[in-house]
Amino acid sequence: MRLLLSLLLVVLSLPVQAALPLDRLTLPPGFHIAVYADQVPNAREIALGAKGTVFVGSNSAGKVYALTDANGDGVAEKTRVIASGLQLPVGVAFKGGDLYVSAVSRIYVLRDIENHLDDPPKPALVTDKLPTETHHGWKFIAFGPDGKLYVPIGAPCNICDPAPAHGKLIRMNPDGSGWEDVARGIRNTVGFDWQPGSKRLWFTDNGRDLLGDDVPSDELNEITRPGEHFGYPYCHQGDILDPEFGKGHSCKDYVPPVLKLGAHVASLGMRFYEGKQFPASYKGAIIVAEHGSWNRTKKSGYRVMTARLNGSKVVSYEPLITGFEQDESAWGRPADVQPLPDGSLLVSDDLAGVVYRVTYKP
Template sequence: MRSALAFSLALSAAPAFATPPPMASLTLPAGFHIAVWTDQVPDAREMALGTKNTVFVGSRDAGKVYAVSYAADGRVEKIRTVASGLQLPVGVAFHNGDLYVSAVNRIYVLRDLENHLDTPPKPELVTDKLHTETAHGWKFIAFGPDDKLYVPVGAPCNICDRGDEGFAQLWRMNPDGTGAETVAKGIRNTVGFDWRPSDKSLWFTDNGRDMLGDDLPSDELNHVTKTGEHFGYPYCHQGDTPDPEFGKGKDCKSFTPPVLKLGAHVAALGMRFYDGKQFPAAYRGAAIIAEHGSWNRTAKSGYRVMSVRFNGNKVASYEPLVEGFLKGEKVSGRPADVQPLPDGSLLISDDDNGAIYRVTYKN
C-alpha cells in the first residue's frame, strides 16, 4: 500500500488514448445530445459537485483526484490535479466546502478546497479504521441528508462469508470519522448510491458474484427501508437464488430482494437520481445508472447508461439513455459514474477513455 501523499499544482496533461472517445457510435433517445466535456481525466471514476462551478473526480489506477472548473454555460475552463499518490481514490464527496476522499482503509479531507484549487491544502486524516483489503476495497462515498458520510465496505472476495468482520456492508459515520455504524448488510460491492429527492430514502446498486455462468446472478438495484437490513450476500443472490456453497439451509425470503434485477455481470456502478428540469418530465425522479460492463461473460453485457423510472417504489421502466460503447464484442468505453449538473445536464465519467461526457436535451 502506498502511504505517502504527493500534491500537484500543475494543470493535468492530456492522456494518451488507445482510441479516441467513441462519440460517433453513441445513441440516445430523441432530443438528447452527448459531447465530450473533457478528455483530460485519466481513470475517471466517481464525481462530486462543488458549489462554485467545480466538479471533483476520483480515479482508481491513476491514484489522483482532479478538479474540473467550468463556466456558466457548462464549458470546461481548467483542470487541476489536486491530489496524487493516493491508493485507489475512487470516492469523492463534497460537504460544507470540504472534499472527502476515500483511499481503501482511509478517508481524507481537504479543507476549503474549492477556494484553494491552485494551492490545495494539506489533507487531514478522517479515519484509518477501515479494512486494508483492496479486493472491492475502493469506495464510492457520499454524504446523506443526515449529514453523515456513507462508506461501503465490500466483500474481500468473489464469494465468502465475512460479514461478522464488518465486510459486505454499508456504513455511515460523522464527518470527523466518529460514530461509525452499519446501515445495511449482505451487500457484495456497492459502487453507487443516492437518496431519492421525494422521500430522502437510500437506494444503491450492487454487483453480483462471478463464476455462476453467463446469466447468474443479476446485478441489483436496492432500496433501504430500515437500518440494518440484510440484502442476501453471500447466502442468496438476486433475491431468489441460493448460493451453491453458502446458501445451504438459508431461505431467500429471509432477506430483502432487489427492487430491480439489472442483468448479469453488467457491473452497475455509479447511480444518481435525476431531479433537474432540462430533461423531459418523465425523467424527473428517475435513477440514472452507469453500467461499466462485464469482464467474464461469453457475450459482453453492460457498457451503457440506463434510466430507471418509478411508480412509487415500483419500477415503471428500465431503458437505455446512452448506448453504443459496445458494438458486437468490441468495447470503446466504460461508463463509471453519472452526475447531474445544476443546469439539468448530465455528466458521465468513462475511466477507459479518461473522459467525461455531457448529455443535454433540446426539444
C-alpha cells in the first residue's frame, strides 16, 4: 500500500502541460491545425531527414530533438533527445544522412543520424571558428542548392558597426572549409530559403530596437548577386538612416527590402511552399513565422503569414495563423515553418514547446 501511495505521489508531482487553446487560433477556411508533438521545449528550427524524421533545434533548452511519426497519422508518437548540453543549438540542417547543428561559435554534425536515433552518435565538430558572442549568436542554418552550408553571423548588439566579422551571411563547405561572404549589412537573419526556379536566396531580417514602436520594420529580402549590402547599421527598412551610424551615408547605396514586414514583429523562420495540399494560390508563396514583439507598447507579430509572389514582387501578405496572442497576452510564439512531403506544414512554437501541423481539407 505504501508503495502504491508513493508511486501515486510521484505521478501527481510530475508537471502536467495544460491543454493548448487551439480553439483561439484563426486560419483561413478549410485549414486545420493540430499538435504534432508537445514535448519539445524551446522548439526552434525544423529540418527534415531523408526517412521522414523531423529534427528540431532549441534555444535555452540546449537540446536537439528527433520526432517520428511511424504510423503516418500526422502525430509524432515519439520524441527523442539526440543531443544535449549544447549552447543555443537553434539551427539544424540535414544533408547526406547527417544532421548539422549550430551552437553559437560552433557547428557540429551527427553522422548517419536516422539509423541511430536510439543511440545517437556524439556530435562531431565541423568548425569552432565562428564568433563567440551570444547576442544574436544563435544561428538558423541551411544547405543551399550549391551543396554549401549557409550560416548567418548576426550583429553582436542592438545597433553598432560590427563589420567585417559580423552582420552578414556566409557559406562554407560541409567540412567547414572554404568560407565565403554571401551578403552583408544584415542585422540578424533567423530564416532563409531558396526560391524554386530562380534559386535565389530570400531571407528575413530583424530591425533594430529603440527607435520607437513603429520603426524600423523587419524586412523580407532577396539576394540577386553575391556581396550585396542590405544597409545595417547605416540604413533601416530601405529608407530610414540610422540617427548615429547613418551620418554620411545614403539609403540609395544599399539594397532595399522586397517587403516591410512590420516593426518588431520578430520575423524568424521562412520557407517557400511547393506542396500540393494547400490551395493553388499558396504554390510558390513564402510562409513566414513572426515570433512577436517584446519591446512595443502594443504587441505585434505572434502569427504565421503568407507572402504571395509574382516573380520577385510580393503581391500580398496575409495571415495564415493568428491568435497566439490576445489582449496583450501571448501563449504561443511561432519560430519556424517547414512543409512536409504530403503538403502539410509544421510550425514550431518555442514558448509552448510544441510543434503544430497545419492541414487543408475543404
